[in-house]
Amino acid sequence: MSGLTKDEIAALVARDIPPGSYVNLGIGLPTQVADHLVDGSGVVLHTENGMLVMGPRPAEGEHDPDLTNAGKQPVTELPGASYFDSAASFAMMRGGHLDVCVLGAFQVSATGDLANWHTGAADAIPAVGGAMDLAIGARSVFVMMTLFAKDGSPKLVPECTYPLTGVACVTRVYSDLAVFDLVGGEAIVRETFGTTYDDLERRLDVPLRDGTRAPDPPHPSKEIR
Amino acid sequence: MSGLTKDEIAALVARDIPPGSYVNLGIGLPTQVADHLVDGSGVVLHTENGMLVMGPRPAEGEHDPDLTNAGKQPVTELPGASYFDSAASFAMMRGGHLDVCVLGAFQVSATGDLANWHTGAADAIPAVGGAMDLAIGARSVFVMMTLFAKDGSPKLVPECTYPLTGVACVTRVYSDLAVFDLVGGEAIVRETFGTTYDDLERRLDVPLRDGTRAPDPPHPSKEIR
Amino acid sequence: MSARLCVSPDEAVAEVEDGSTVLIGGFGMAGMPVQLIDALIRQGATGLTVVSNNAGNGDTGLAALLAKGRVRKMICSFPRQVDSWVFDGLYREGRIELELVPQGNLAERMRAAGAGIGAFFTPTGAGTPLAEGRETREIDGRLHVLEAPIRGDVALIGAHRADRMGNIVYRKTARNFGPVMATAARSTIVQVHEVVDIGELDPEAVVTPGLYVDKVVAV
Amino acid sequence: MSARLCVSPDEAVAEVEDGSTVLIGGFGMAGMPVQLIDALIRQGATGLTVVSNNAGNGDTGLAALLAKGRVRKMICSFPRQVDSWVFDGLYREGRIELELVPQGNLAERMRAAGAGIGAFFTPTGAGTPLAEGRETREIDGRLHVLEAPIRGDVALIGAHRADRMGNIVYRKTARNFGPVMATAARSTIVQVHEVVDIGELDPEAVVTPGLYVDKVVAV
Numbered sequence: 001m002s003g004l005t006k007d008e009i010a011a012l013v014a015r016d017i018p019p020g021s022y023v024n025l026g027i028g029l030p031t032q033v034a035d036h037l038v039d040g041s042g043v044v045l046h047t048e049n050g051m052l053v054m055g056p057r058p059a060e061g062e063h064d065p066d067l068t069n070a071g072k073q074p075v076t077e078l079p080g081a082s083y084f085d086s087a088a089s090f091a092m093m094r095g096g097h098l099d100v101c102v103l104g105a106f107q108v109s110a111t112g113d114l115a116n117w118h119t120g121a122a123d124a125i126p127a128v129g130g131a132m133d134l135a136i137g138a139r140s141v142f143v144m145m146t147l148f149a150k151d152g153s154p155k156l157v158p159e160c161t162y163p164l165t166g167v168a169c170v171t172r173v174y175s176d177l178a179v180f181d182l183v184g185g186e187a188i189v190r191e192t193f194g195t196t197y198d199d200l201e202r203r204l205d206v207p208l209r210d211g212t213r214a215p216d217p218p219h220p221s222k223e224i225r
Numbered sequence: 226m227s228g229l230t231k232d233e234i235a236a237l238v239a240r241d242i243p244p245g246s247y248v249n250l251g252i253g254l255p256t257q258v259a260d261h262l263v264d265g266s267g268v269v270l271h272t273e274n275g276m277l278v279m280g281p282r283p284a285e286g287e288h289d290p291d292l293t294n295a296g297k298q299p300v301t302e303l304p305g306a307s308y309f310d311s312a313a314s315f316a317m318m319r320g321g322h323l324d325v326c327v328l329g330a331f332q333v334s335a336t337g338d339l340a341n342w343h344t345g346a347a348d349a350i351p352a353v354g355g356a357m358d359l360a361i362g363a364r365s366v367f368v369m370m371t372l373f374a375k376d377g378s379p380k381l382v383p384e385c386t387y388p389l390t391g392v393a394c395v396t397r398v399y400s401d402l403a404v405f406d407l408v409g410g411e412a413i414v415r416e417t418f419g420t421t422y423d424d425l426e427r428r429l430d431v432p433l434r435d436g437t438r439a440p441d442p443p444h445p446s447k448e449i450r
Numbered sequence: 451m452s453a454r455l456c457v458s459p460d461e462a463v464a465e466v467e468d469g470s471t472v473l474i475g476g477f478g479m480a481g482m483p484v485q486l487i488d489a490l491i492r493q494g495a496t497g498l499t500v501v502s503n504n505a506g507n508g509d510t511g512l513a514a515l516l517a518k519g520r521v522r523k524m525i526c527s528f529p530r531q532v533d534s535w536v537f538d539g540l541y542r543e544g545r546i547e548l549e550l551v552p553q554g555n556l557a558e559r560m561r562a563a564g565a566g567i568g569a570f571f572t573p574t575g576a577g578t579p580l581a582e583g584r585e586t587r588e589i590d591g592r593l594h595v596l597e598a599p600i601r602g603d604v605a606l607i608g609a610h611r612a613d614r615m616g617n618i619v620y621r622k623t624a625r626n627f628g629p630v631m632a633t634a635a636r637s638t639i640v641q642v643h644e645v646v647d648i649g650e651l652d653p654e655a656v657v658t659p660g661l662y663v664d665k666v667v668a669v
Numbered sequence: 670m671s672a673r674l675c676v677s678p679d680e681a682v683a684e685v686e687d688g689s690t691v692l693i694g695g696f697g698m699a700g701m702p703v704q705l706i707d708a709l710i711r712q713g714a715t716g717l718t719v720v721s722n723n724a725g726n727g728d729t730g731l732a733a734l735l736a737k738g739r740v741r742k743m744i745c746s747f748p749r750q751v752d753s754w755v756f757d758g759l760y761r762e763g764r765i766e767l768e769l770v771p772q773g774n775l776a777e778r779m780r781a782a783g784a785g786i787g788a789f790f791t792p793t794g795a796g797t798p799l800a801e802g803r804e805t806r807e808i809d810g811r812l813h814v815l816e817a818p819i820r821g822d823v824a825l826i827g828a829h830r831a832d833r834m835g836n837i838v839y840r841k842t843a844r845n846f847g848p849v850m851a852t853a854a855r856s857t858i859v860q861v862h863e864v865v866d867i868g869e870l871d872p873e874a875v876v877t878p879g880l881y882v883d884k885v886v887a888v
Contacts, residue, residue, distance in 0.1 A: 272623070273553065274477040274480070274623045274626050275477075275623050275625050275626050276622070276623050289622065290479060290480060290624075291480050291481075291621045291622040291623060291624035292480075292622040292623055292624075293477070293478065293480050293623055297477070297478035297479075297480075297531070302622070308620075308622055308623065308625055309625070310557075310620075310625050310626060310627070310628065310629040310630055310657070311477075311503070311553070311556075311557040311626045311627045311630060312557040312558060312560070312561040312629070312630040314557075315553065315554035315557050315558060316558075318554060319554050319558075319572065319573075319574060338577075343579075348542065350529055350530040350534075350537075350538055350541055350542075351529075351530070351548075351550050352527070352528040352529055352530035352531075352550070353527055353528065353550055353551075353552050353553070353580065354527050354528040354552075354553050355527070355552070355553040355554060356552075357552040357554070357555075357574050357575050357578060357580065358552055358553060358554030358555075358574050361573045361574055361576070362554075362574075388578065388579045389577055389578045389579070390578060391576075391577070391578065392576065392577035392578075392593070
């Protein structure tokens with residue numbers, strides 16, 4: 001039994017982003033989703049440091065220090081781009097204008113609570129960035145994570161034990177072993193990888209429902225405005 | 226005994242605006258102040274429909290329908306101009322970034338309350354525009370008005386009887402008969418025109434103080450931030 | 451979702467429903483989306499609440515919509531103008547409701563709707579009849595009034611140029627309420643003088659990014 | 670009042686006082702006003718509260734100011750980075766206070782300061798430790814937190830070009846916090862790559878009007 005690699009998870013997320021969507025990819029793992037977006041899908045990338053229609057990493061030697069993504073990595077500008085200040089950028093996010101954001105997570109609860117900014121460890125230096133704004137703002141919040149931590153404990157949980165990023169905000173979880181839609185306090189298993197619904201039910205302590213035989217996974221989203 | 230004409234009041238206001246100030250001139254009478262601003266004073270005009278460094282009325286036949294002042298009259302653009310939307314324009318006003326605004330008034334109270342948007346008459350169609358934002362936002366709020374209404378009643382009053390525009394916001398009143406600084410509930414008479422302090426004291430029902438022998442009138446302003 | 455290029459103002463406004471709240475840009479005639487309003491008149495939606503700085507000038511644009519009796523309520527800052535006879539007549543006859551809002555609150559309340567602000571405290575209007583009945587609070591020694599967002603079902607905006615992604619630039623003081631209304635409506639429809647190819651607008655000078663724009667039509 | 674053109678960063682920061690709240694632009698190094706910060710280090714002001722998105726990178730700019738022990742408190746959203754060793758060390762030794770603010774609240778609280786908003790309700794952070802102790806309210810079925818403005822005594826901003834009136838344009842994502850910080854400080858100081866004559870900036874593309882700018886210096 002083996003699940004998806006991180007890159008395969010990223011490909012899955014990219015597949016499920018509707019054409020023409022405005023999307024923010026969180027720093028770290030979610031950034032990899034960009035590599036799998038098909039040309040011509042019309043998916044537009046937003047970066048919270050103030051840009052729409054962000055392009056890929058520049059060629060070697062063509063780094064512009066004034067053009068970075070939220071992870072401070074060099075990026076490029078595609079035709080149709082626009083720049084704006086941080087207040088305008090976050091107004092966009094907080095006002096519900098992004099179709100999808102993709103975030104990493106330490107834990108997600110079955111009710112959609114997200115914990116991804118702080119382990120709560122006493123000596124950790126806390127840093128939140130734009131995670132709380134994305135969590136409450138985007139119409140659909142997708143989480144990418146491994147389903148189990150290194151110590152074997154599940155990361156999809158009845159209630160988060162790590163400090164929260166947002167309450168009832170995650171709509172879908174992409175993991176190495178399964179894709180879950182979070183609806184009404186239940187985790188609906190949409191697809192499994194190298195495992196089965198029954199196995200997941202044994203290993204997870206959250207209300208599960210078997211949705212693997214449903215046709216096309218819908219794209220759940222909060223109605224923000 | 227004869228006081229100043231409206232144009233002479235406008236000239237007086239223009240004289241007292243410190244060089245380099247950012248200024249908003251209200252619609253109607255205050256607009257005339259612009260005609261008396263000396264070239265090279267560096268006074269910059271703001272119009273709340275979204276422009277700084279506004280210039281005078283264009284030459285005949287050069288009207289641009291996309292370039293008007295707050296009174297919807299055609300204006301021009303001077304070098305150094307900038308355009309912005311209404312939210313940004315009012316943020317400027319409300320955030321205390323204008324040095325001076327000049328407004329007309331139906332009544333001003335000795336404590337600086339302003340009434341200039343509505344007579345309260347039952348059949349009047351009320352219209353407020355940006356008056357309430359300017360009243361509370363500009364560092365110095367100058368009022369231009371005749372000191373007495375057509376029926377002979379004073380317009381500088383103990384308490385406004387017309388609906389208010391703003392509370393304790395007017396810092397100075399320019400009238401045909403005198404200039405008043407409003408400080409701590411008193412009206413300090415700075416200059417008189419065709420009348421005397423004693424005469425004003427007889428005709429007005431507000432706490433007056435004689436400041437006509439003070440040297441240079443200072444420029445009172447609220448500390449907004 | 452990406453903006454759609456429409457062939458006519460009529461196509462652009464086809465989905466406006468009766469009873470909608472319609473945000474209409476413009477300060478007087480500068481920035482007024484006249485062709486979209488004319489199409490809305492032909493389309494027939496009625497019982498509308500219109501949010502706009504003024505309440506129409508002369509007999510065209512917003513004034514023409516009012517004259518057809520399609521507007522139940524105006525939310526605006528400055529209805530009374532030298533040429534606002536259509537509104538004046540309806541108001542005096544009690545045939546239209548008026549909510550008068552200080553211009554800065556009008557702009558800021560729509561910004562709040564677009565920016566996900568639930569409510570905000572402002573000193574504008576404190577102690578005046580326009581704040582009557584509203585929650586107040588003293589902050590830093592100054593009386594503030596709590597103001598709520600104004601959301602639109604539709605925004606109709608007059609702008610200068612768009613590219614095919616819906617990025618928008620305006621011209622001079624015709625910009626006014628366009629950018630903030632574009633953020634505050636569920637569906638934003640923009641008429642422009644010209645649609646240009648993607649890449650022709652300066653990314654540093656785009657005022658309304660395409661993200662806020664649902665439909666664009668050249669007039 | 671009109672902006673003043675300074676001959677050096679040292680002249681520009683000469684009046685910063687001990688104990689000031691200093692807003693410092695930049696997202697990482699993009700938009701970081703390094704020359705102004707270096708001048709501030711030479712000037713010597715101490716006991717500062719610094720508001721900036723990050724808490725310094727490497728050993729230059731904000732990190733150098735921190736290393737000198739001039740900063741009592743950081744208000745920021747993302748102090749922990751791969752190269753934030755100066756801040757990390759001070760924090761672990763308990764030699765600097767940290768107020769962590771979600772990045773959108775950081776921007777919006779400064780906007781509120783600049784725009785005369787007394788306080789605002791936002792859903793960001795509701796139900797999380799960063800909203801602990803704050804007033805909350807349910808609006809339209811959603812929990813909101815009341816947030817207060819963040820004002821600066823001084824703002825130090827890195828931008829691209831200025832004209833002699835202090836109108837400012839930025840470059841690409843180096844714009845970030847500059848425009849909002851310019852509105853939120855009593856004194857706004859901007860370093861630019863180039864000062865141009867009045868009239869050379871496109872009035873449609875000015876991002877920070879000169880009204881917000883007190884001092885400009887070319888570096």
